[in-house]
Amino acid sequence: MTILLDGKKLSAEIKLEIAAEVKQLIAAGKKVPHLAAVLVGNNGASETYVASKAKNCEEVGFMSSLIRLDEGISETALLGKIDELNSNADIDGFIVQLPLPKHIVVQKIMEAIDPKKDVDGFHPVNAGRLLQNLPCYIPATPYGIMIMLERYKIETAGKHCVIIGRSNIVGMPMSVLMSRNGYPGNCTVTLCHSKTNNLAEVVRSADIVIAALGSPKFVTVDMVKDGAVVIDVGITRIESKDTKSGFKICGDVDFENVAPKCSYISPVPGGVGLMTIVGLLKNTLNAASR
Ligand code: GUN
Numbered sequence: 110m111t112i113l114l115d116g117k118k119l120s121a122e123i124k125l126e127i128a129a130e131v132k133q134l135i136a137a138g139k140k141v142p143h144l145a146a147v148l149v150g151n152n153g154a155s156e157t158y159v160a161s162k163a164k165n166c167e168e169v170g171f172m173s174s175l176i177r178l179d180e181g182i183s184e185t186a187l188l189g190k191i192d193e194l195n196s197n198a199d200i201d202g203f204i205v206q207l208p209l210p211k212h213i214v215v216q217k218i219m220e221a222i223d224p225k226k227d228v229d230g231f232h233p234v235n236a237g238r239l240l241q242n243l244p245c246y247i248p249a250t251p252y253g254i255m256i257m258l259e260r261y262k263i264e265t266a267g268k269h270c271v272i273i274g275r276s277n278i279v280g281m282p283m284s285v286l287m288s289r290n291g292y293p294g295n296c297t298v299t300l301c302h303s304k305t306n307n308l309a310e311v312v313r314s315a316d317i318v319i320a321a322l323g324s325p326k327f328v329t330v331d332m333v334k335d336g337a338v339v340i341d342v343g344i345t346r347i348e349s350k351d352t353k354s355g356f357k358i359c360g361d362v363d364f365e366n367v368a369p370k371c372s373y374i375s376p377v378p379g380g381v382g383l384m385t386i387v388g389l390l391k392n393t394l395n396a397a398s399r
Contacts, residue, residue: 296317
């Protein structure tokens with residue numbers, strides 16, 4: 110039997126828990142957690158993401174602010190905005206929505222964010238602390254996946270976890286989290302990427318597959334062993350005649366054919382994407398509680 114890792118249901122449950130914690134903070138005379146998002150330009154997908162983040166903040170009782178900046182803003186002016194947010198005591202955490210326009214060096218911007226307010230967990234200080242298992246902000250998607258594995262009580266100790274994709278945002282931190290001495294964790298981890306030889310064979314040996322490469326339906330039924338746990342991180346927008354918007358979101362896993370073979374599988378949409386929001390909300394709550 111295949112169990113669906115239902116991000117919709119789980120995220121709704123956890124958001125209720127966060128909302129209850131916010132009420133407790135307020136009852137104890139603490140301030141309302143406040144998340145700010147910086148959006149440069151008007152990339153369609155980014156607009157959708159920041160709108161969703163604001164809506165979710167509202168649902169749990171957080172304050173949220175959106176700082177919209179012109180596509181042509183200079184790097185210096187953007188760095189000035191970040192300084193302002195770093196020193197604004199009312200804002201507990203903030204994110205700079207990616208991608209940024211090409212004339213801006215992303216790494217410079219990430220390094221300018223105060224690590225204590227870096228609720229995306231992208232600053233090298235947070236990435237380094239994650240590596241050493243020290244308190245830090247875990248990037249929202251890996252954090253959301255860890256919560257999902259934990260809440261579904263999925264066995265991880267001694268398992269072979271194969272991660273496809275080595276991004277700083279998902280694959281790399283996920284490999285660290287799944288290999289650490291804890292739960293979820295204690296896996297033997299293989300991190301696959303574009304230069305991996307015999308990738309299908311490696312994935313076939315996995316007890317847990319985490320697909321995070323951004324290639325629609327890349328993981329096919331012949332690549333998955335019977336009873337595997339499959340986590341799909343892909344969120345590629347593809348054109349579709351079936352939707353009003355003219356596009357739909359497609360995962361990295363050929364869900365229809367792979368699902369019957371799995372013990373657990375996360376769908377797209379309705380899986381990891383919603384848990385990513387939970388990861389961000391939890392980081393913001395931690396930022397406000399410090
Ligand atoms: N763009 C796509 N995903 C993310 C994310 O998690 N954080 C930020 N800042 N930008 C993104």
